[in-house]
Amino acid sequence: MEKKTFVTLEQLEAMTKTYPTPFHLYDEKGIRENALKMREAFSWNKGFKEYFAVKATPNPYILKILQECGCGTDCSSATELMMSEAVGFSGHDIMFSSNDTPPEEFKMADDLGAIINLDDITHIECVEKVLGKIPKTISCRYNPGGVFQMSNGIMDNPGDAKYGMTTDQMFQAYRILKEKGAENFGIHAFLASNTVTNEYYPKLASVLFELAVKLQKETGAKIKFINLSGGVGIPYRPDQEPNDILAIGEGVRKVYEEILVPAGMGDVAIYTELGRFMLGPYGCLVTKAIHEKHTHKEYIGVDACAVNLMRPAMYGAYHHITVMGKENMSLDHKYDVVGSLCENNDKFAVDRMLPEIQKGDLLVIHDTGAHGFAMGYNYNGKLKSAELLLKEDGSVEMIRRAETPKDYFATLDICPMMKKYV
Numbered sequence: 001m002e003k004k005t006f007v008t009l010e011q012l013e014a015m016t017k018t019y020p021t022p023f024h025l026y027d028e029k030g031i032r033e034n035a036l037k038m039r040e041a042f043s044w045n046k047g048f049k050e051y052f053a054v055k056a057t058p059n060p061y062i063l064k065i066l067q068e069c070g071c072g073t074d075c076s077s078a079t080e081l082m083m084s085e086a087v088g089f090s091g092h093d094i095m096f097s098s099n100d101t102p103p104e105e106f107k108m109a110d111d112l113g114a115i116i117n118l119d120d121i122t123h124i125e126c127v128e129k130v131l132g133k134i135p136k137t138i139s140c141r142y143n144p145g146g147v148f149q150m151s152n153g154i155m156d157n158p159g160d161a162k163y164g165m166t167t168d169q170m171f172q173a174y175r176i177l178k179e180k181g182a183e184n185f186g187i188h189a190f191l192a193s194n195t196v197t198n199e200y201y202p203k204l205a206s207v208l209f210e211l212a213v214k215l216q217k218e219t220g221a222k223i224k225f226i227n228l229s230g231g232v233g234i235p236y237r238p239d240q241e242p243n244d245i246l247a248i249g250e251g252v253r254k255v256y257e258e259i260l261v262p263a264g265m266g267d268v269a270i271y272t273e274l275g276r277f278m279l280g281p282y283g284c285l286v287t288k289a290i291h292e293k294h295t296h297k298e299y300i301g302v303d304a305c306a307v308n309l310m311r312p313a314m315y316g317a318y319h320h321i322t323v324m325g326k327e328n329m330s331l332d333h334k335y336d337v338v339g340s341l342c343e344n345n346d347k348f349a350v351d352r353m354l355p356e357i358q359k360g361d362l363l364v365i366h367d368t369g370a371h372g373f374a375m376g377y378n379y380n381g382k383l384k385s386a387e388l389l390l391k392e393d394g395s396v397e398m399i400r401r402a403e404t405p406k407d408y409f410a411t412l413d414i415c416p417m418m419k420k421y422v
């Protein structure tokens, strides 16, 4: 499928008069339409809720939009809990799915009334100690081990993943938790990441539904919800077929009716914790070509770098690039598109066929709405960019300002030598 930008060259030229590149830009219309479609896909399930994975796009303005679309938040740290609380999420609108959890964060989550999802059986003791009780509603994260296979091959390798409890531990944990006073139980699992197939959720659901039936029967624990977690992916590459969330919802409904309904568990709520699918395509990184270099290869240097988007450097991930205003020109130049870090993996694209690029051209790097800005860091003393929101009425709102040297030096306020900069 052809990858189109959600913003025009004219709009970007207007924005860059006020906001210098680079910046991340989000598409409110796309976010809302997708979130509502997500809700529709699971509307057959009475208790359905999407808990947006805050780590993907930790911005309160984005969380607010998702809240208006009926989403809760999925948090894994103290600051993510704080941001959720500040936006107005509370109680069971918050899922706390963390691992290697600092005990005080269990306390913080419980104080907000969040649902706690335990990553390990030993966390039962930890939670009991720090809260002085076991919450009435509690969830456990499952890891069946082995490899997770689908019709098109191996999807991922849960046996190698640090998350979740074994099958035996799940049964043991539910027995212990029930004995200690828990009343409402949930099951959570995240077995494959960025799946671009409509099969993943239904396949995962069938594994969890079968486990749920056994768990409830053998331990007497009342299963109230099943959390399919994250992992529904997006087509980063133009040749990939996007997921059809309506087909995915329908696929889950089918196994729900095959497995849960006959077991008398037709009241179990389905939860999801999507990040990438909710935001990925609805954000982009806008950057400007500032140098061209002709050595052993052809390079285009842009004003963004891996600090703004780490996925290519970290995973060799593909992000599509559109040279704005040159959409219809032939892709007859082979470039490495690079940032300025003193790291040779700071490349947004390697050997990419693009139209001829001139200095000053605006480049849109696609699909940075999730795990984009969020993964940013400050290597080489580089500063994080602003985040802008393209609103439904076409106006633009800055939803995070760019970092300044003062922000970068803020933690050196203890140092007299840095006084003039902090």
Ligand SMILES: *Cc1c(COP(=O)(O)O)cnc(C)c1O
Binding pocket: 053, 055, 056, 074, 097, 098, 190, 193, 194, 229, 230, 231, 232, 273, 274, 275, 276, 277, 370
């Ligand atoms: C990262 C994460 C998610 C979201 O994953 P996506 O791939 O962005 O959908 C959901 N739940 C948990 C526990 C996670 O760690």
